[in-house]
Amino acid sequence: MRTDTSGTGAAADVVIRRADPSQWAACRRVRLAALADAPDAFSSTLERELAFDEQAWRQRLASGATFLAWQDGEPVGTASGVAADLDPEHAVPGSRQLVGMWVDPAVRGLRVADRLVEAVAAEAKAQGAARLVLWVTDVNGRARAFYQRMGFRPTGVRDLVRPDQPDRWEEQLIRDLSC
Numbered sequence: 159m160r161t162d163t164s165g166t167g168a169a170a171d172v173v174i175r176r177a178d179p180s181q182w183a184a185c186r187r188v189r190l191a192a193l194a195d196a197p198d199a200f201s202s203t204l205e206r207e208l209a210f211d212e213q214a215w216r217q218r219l220a221s222g223a224t225f226l227a228w229q230d231g232e233p234v235g236t237a238s239g240v241a242a243d244l245d246p247e248h249a250v251p252g253s254r255q256l257v258g259m260w261v262d263p264a265v266r267g268l269r270v271a272d273r274l275v276e277a278v279a280a281e282a283k284a285q286g287a288a289r290l291v292l293w294v295t296d297v298n299g300r301a302r303a304f305y306q307r308m309g310f311r312p313t314g315v316r317d318l319v320r321p322d323q324p325d326r327w328e329e330q331l332i333r334d335l336s337c
Contacts, residue, residue, distance in 0.1 A: 172234065172265060174273045176281070177224045182215035185224060188233040192260035198326070199298050200258070201319050223285075225277040227261065227270045235261040237274035239282050242291055248315055248330060253289040254282035259301075275308050283335045290335055293328045295319055302331075309333045 177185050186207075193204040210218075218224075227235030237260075242253040256278050261271045282290050292310065294302050310331035319326040 172227050172229045172268065172270050172273070174225055174227050174277050176277070177219055177226045179216040179219045181226070182212060182219060184226060184233045185219060185236065186210070186215050188226060188236045188260070189258065191262065192236065192258070195263065196260065196298075198319075199260070199295055199301065201293075201328075222257075223278065223281040224258070225274055225281075227265070227274055229265060234265045235270045235274055237278050239278040239290070248317065250289055250291050250313070250332060252287060253291045253332070254278075254285060254287040256290055256292040259292070271304060272308065279333070279335055288334070288336055290333045292331050293317070294331060295326065295328045297326070305331050
């Protein structure tokens with residue numbers, strides 16, 4: 159991960175590209191950084207994903223559209239779009255789901271997150287989805303405000319983040335892609 163925060167860092171220096179399975183190591187690096195930085199924001203854990211082998215990472219990349227934000231040859235953000243029916247209990251017909259959204263603290267505030275969400279939204283729309291859904295934890299007010307600025311609204315559906323933590327809740331948000 160990029161650790162030098164002394165540069166001016168402009169959003170134009172960040173490139174968003176769809177990852178393919180050959181980039182599994184970069185995706186692993188940025189995902190593990192995300193889990194270390196924001197352990198309460200995801201339904202997985204750093205310990206769990208440290209155990210994934212190369213095949214698991216390649217399979218993850220093949221199962222959806224993962225986008226990486228790159229700056230100076232290093233991944234500084236990620237977001238994925240996956241089939242919403244992976245969660246049949248809460249599936250919204252005609253939608254794709256935004257998952258694994260994270261931006262390195264060194265480039266936050268440069269609209270990298272905006273560009274990642276728009277990349278996932280454009281891919282979802284190209285796949286024929288009319289809506290994009292996501293889940294945001296109750297404790298992540300900054301993310302909730304960001305998603306609302308990006309056009310997401312609450313659906314009223316709530317669920318536990320992880321069954322082993324009965325006091326951690328998340329809410330489903332939705333964004334219309336027909337515009």
